[in-house]
Amino acid sequence: MTQPKSVLVTGASRGIGAAIARSLAREGWFVFAAARSKSECDVLAREIAATGGRAEGLELDVGDVSSITHAIDRMKDRDLTLDGLVNNAGIAISAPLVHVGEDLVEKHLRVNFHGPRRLIEAFLPEMRRQKFGRIVNVASSAGLRGYKYVSAYCASKHALVGYSRAAADELAGSGVSIACVCPHYVDSPMTAASVQRIVEKTGRSVDEARAVLAEQNPGGKLVTVEEVAATVVDLMGDGRNGWLVELDGATSRVLERR
Numbered sequence: 001m002t003q004p005k006s007v008l009v010t011g012a013s014r015g016i017g018a019a020i021a022r023s024l025a026r027e028g029w030f031v032f033a034a035a036r037s038k039s040e041c042d043v044l045a046r047e048i049a050a051t052g053g054r055a056e057g058l059e060l061d062v063g064d065v066s067s068i069t070h071a072i073d074r075m076k077d078r079d080l081t082l083d084g085l086v087n088n089a090g091i092a093i094s095a096p097l098v099h100v101g102e103d104l105v106e107k108h109l110r111v112n113f114h115g116p117r118r119l120i121e122a123f124l125p126e127m128r129r130q131k132f133g134r135i136v137n138v139a140s141s142a143g144l145r146g147y148k149y150v151s152a153y154c155a156s157k158h159a160l161v162g163y164s165r166a167a168a169d170e171l172a173g174s175g176v177s178i179a180c181v182c183p184h185y186v187d188s189p190m191t192a193a194s195v196q197r198i199v200e201k202t203g204r205s206v207d208e209a210r211a212v213l214a215e216q217n218p219g220g221k222l223v224t225v226e227e228v229a230a231t232v233v234d235l236m237g238d239g240r241n242g243w244l245v246e247l248d249g250a251t252s253r254v255l256e257r258r
């Protein structure tokens with residue numbers, strides 16, 4: 001059997017990351033499905049194996065340097081090359097401007113920006129050596145515009161988009177590509193938590209609260225996790241360097257390409 005290409009998908013225990021892991025496994029990638037809750041990643045890996053794919057659960061806290069080192073060591077133990085990286089793990093915590101403070105900003109930057117940056121730095125030497133690498137960052141429409149009450153989240157996603165643009169310029173022609181997908185509200189557990197907060201604050205029903213968020217998407221619908229996953233598969237497939245793709249609930253728009 002030929003050696004499969006391997007990919008690390010962070011934040012794969014649920015939501016968008018789990019959908020990306022399933023889709024990449026269907027495309028033949030060996031998927032390291034990583035998150036802090038390893039047991040959920042193991043369940044996903046077993047599900048992928050049961051449908052003919054190859055995957056392994058991995059414990060990883062992207063906000064912790066030693067956890068990143070440990071996870072990469074585990075991947076190298078499998079004797080697979082580091083071919084793909086999907087930086088999907090993320091957090092979003094709301095707060096009004098006056099209550100944001102250093103800690104909340106630092107927490108968002110640690111997970112949503114420094115986590116991806118550190119992983120890219122860890123993967124790049126091998127990717128450059130083999131002149132092959134596919135990196136996709138799951139950013140957000142919050143990396144392109146602002147949303148009230150989530151300034152720390154928006155700042156961290158803007159940082160990720162800006163970093164990705166610079167990295168794409170630097171990596172051009174190297175065989176390593178880096179791209180970003182920027183979805184608006186996605187139908188995932190993260191959005192379900194926002195729905196729950198709206199229900200508690202306003203007394204609206206769950207359906208009404210979901211409609212409030214869906215209406216904020218230019219396409220008028222929540223983006224599905226499968227749509228995000230399909231975009232990641234496309235970006236990975238032929239190594240689209242410097243691409244910035246926005247998903248608004250109805251359409252997928254390429255905002256930039258190199």
Ligand SMILES: NC(=O)c1ccc[n+]([C@@H]2O[C@H](COP(=O)([O-])OP(=O)(O)OC[C@H]3O[C@@H](n4cnc5c(N)ncnc54)[C@H](OP(=O)(O)O)[C@@H]3O)[C@@H](O)[C@H]2O)c1
Binds near residue numbers: 010013016
């Ligand atoms: N939902 C949306 O509307 C939306 C829109 C645009 C962009 N996004 C972005 O899409 C990505 C995935 O979002 P989602 O909606 O699928 O969120 P979710 O349902 O809350 O899932 C988040 C994932 O990230 C993992 N995670 C969180 N902190 C982590 C850490 N420190 N280290 C490793 N893994 C961590 C979680 O697993 P553990 O808790 O087990 O670690 C989980 O697997 C995020 O980057 C988010 O910002 C989401």
